[in-house]
Amino acid sequence: MSSEPNSGVKTNHSPCEELRDLIPAYCMELTDPEETRQIERRLPNCPELAAEVEEYRQLARDLKVSMLEDVEQVQPPRHIAYRLMQEASTVPVNTSGQPSRRPIRRGAWLSAAAAFVLIMFGAGLAWGLSRVDQLSREVARRDEVLAFVTANELVAFVLEPPSAGVGTPSAPAAPNATGRFLCHPDSRVGMVQVENFPPAPEGMAYQLWLTRDEERYSGGLFQTNDDGSGMLVFEAPLQMREFRYAGITLEPARGSAAPTSPAVVRGALYP
Amino acid sequence: MSEQALLTDAEIMQRIAARDQVALALLYDRYGTPVYSLALRILRQPVLAEEVAQDTFMKLWAQPHQWQAEKGTLKNWLLTIARYTAIDRLRIEIRHTNHHAPLEDELHMAEDDAEREVGVHERHLLKSLLAELPPEQSRLIQMGFYQGMTHRQLAEKLNLPLGTVKSRVRLGLIKLKALWRDATRENESR
Secondary structure (H helix, E strand, O other): OOOOOOOOOOOOOOHHHHHHHHHHHHHOOOOOHHHHHHHHHHHHHOHHHHHHHHHHHHHHHHHHHHHHHOOOOOOOOOHHHHHHHHHHHHOOOOOOOOOOOOOOOHHHHHHHHHHHHHHHOOOOOOOOOOOHHHHHHHHHOHHHHHHHHHOOOOEEEEEEOOOOOOOOOOOOOOOOOEEEEEEOOOOOEEEEEEEOOOOOOOOEEEEEEEEEOOEEEEEEEEOOOOOOOEEEEEEOOOOHHHOOEEEEEEEEOOOOOOOOOOEEEEEEOOO | OOEEEOOOHHHHHHHHHOOOHHHHHHHHHHHHHHHHHHHHHHHOOHHHHHHHHHHHHHHHHHOHHHOOHHHOOHHHHHHHHHHHHHHHHHHHHOOOOOOOOOHHHHHHHHHHHOOOOOOHHHHHHHHHHHHHOOHHHHHHHHHHHHHOOOHHHHHHHHOOOHHHHHHHHHHHHHHHHHHHHHHHHHHHHO
């Protein structure tokens, strides 16, 4: 019995032709270990196959990425986040790059608690995220935040593209864009998460607006990721319950004093 | 407004490299669902999928510098780590302990696999082309990928002759490559 790779088809090929039959499966990592070793040993002797190998490798890379994302999305249980934060507190990075264990320090536990709160509190509502040293203050507030979570008082408002004809002269620029406005009515901190936003042109950014009667406030600027998602955590001058509407517009990257373009998404907040 | 915070993936990774646990929490918030979903797709058991999701983010936490933005998106990199981690776990579960890749290898493999950027349109196109293959061919390709199985393991699992499995995989991938090439050329000529 031959120990040469067997494609499962014809066997009267030249050695390189036999190898050619296995290239697709080899590039997709479907060949058995012994086959793989033989292919890798013999490939250098078949330079005429180099281009084909590269083509299949490229196809395999694209196909893998496609299949990685082509999965039904299932919401994970929330305790994973808590366990992750706990474990991260106990596993510092060492020089070898391998995780090592150490006892949980009180400070580390508090950080884990704060991070956990951020996840629990509306999937990532992060106080003072832009300053790491502010974490201690966040920890000091954790009881208050935990009380919101425990009492299930977090509120999520939907932001949608404005309908054509309702205060807008034409169809929305991004009809698939969506947003979530997460807050607690007594808090001045809020967060917006957006999806399916078109990329902001060079020199432009998205700006959040909050309105209260005739007053309008800027909630800050943000950019989106390549997939059209984005997030902004902000602190307003008033409690969230004071605001009636929120909207997001495309503005110059430095921000505008007032909206200069139609809202990409908008929605009603507290009546 | 006294505070605003916008973090891109790259900025979150910078903070994780600086051991900012809040950034890890935010990253989990952003990608926990696709990572868990992929692990569940491979393992079919929620308890195992939870462990894999946690392990995946811990690997990133332990070695954040392994991700290089210029080589691919963070999401693809994380999903690739999750896939290898889940397949390893699957192999352990079914007592196939050979070819168990250690952590460092998984991260390097993830880097290789996530290297190419694939746009949304291309992903949908490949998905539709895969669906054009005869079902017996696409099934083997997908089983091999999601469960990390080789020709021989697929043959054993499906109780098929080894030669049949090899032929179906080969013909399926040859056809897929031809369809992909034609579709790509069509797009380029537009």
